Amino acid sequence: MEQNFANSREIRYAQVSSDERSIAILTHVLSIFFSIIPALIIYLVKRDQSPYVAEHAKEVLNFQISIFIYCIICIPLIFLIIGVFLLIAIGIGSLILYILAAVKAADDVLYRYPFTIRFIK
Numbered sequence: 001m002e003q004n005f006a007n008s009r010e011i012r013y014a015q016v017s018s019d020e021r022s023i024a025i026l027t028h029v030l031s032i033f034f035s036i037i038p039a040l041i042i043y044l045v046k047r048d049q050s051p052y053v054a055e056h057a058k059e060v061l062n063f064q065i066s067i068f069i070y071c072i073i074c075i076p077l078i079f080l081i082i083g084v085f086l087l088i089a090i091g092i093g094s095l096i097l098y099i100l101a102a103v104k105a106a107d108d109v110l111y112r113y114p115f116t117i118r119f120i121k
Contacts, residue, residue, distance in 0.1 A: 011110040013052050021106060024031050026055040028102040032095060033046075036064040058120045059101070063113040067094055 023042060030038035043057035070090055077083030097113055104111035 013108045016052050020050050020052045023053045024105040025102050027056050027060050027096050032098050037117045063116045066102050066117045
């Protein structure tokens with residue numbers, strides 16, 4: 001699928017198998033509990049087999065790396081008290097976005113996380 005994903009929030013895929021859909025959903029859900037590890041494993045295993053699953057895994061990897069950077073930035077701000085509130089906001093916001101992305105994956109849509117730095121293209 002040749003498309004410029006930079007300006008699009010959601011990309012609908014056609015002819016996605018139920019296995020691919022399940023793995024894409026698991027990529028988002030498992031990242032809630034196990035951080036970057038499930039997305040990295042799924043990406044390395046499925047990148048040549050399924051473009052749909054690979055795109056979801058890359059999106060989660062990029063989001064996880066971005067969240068890590070944002071949390072590192074918040075650490076010095078803890079001394080100004082605002083860092084605590086920012087870390088709470090990042091935690092709640094990322095949980096909501098993971099759930100939203102998993103629901104979109106169930107509908108054969110690639111959800112592009114907001115505020116994500118695209119390290120893996």
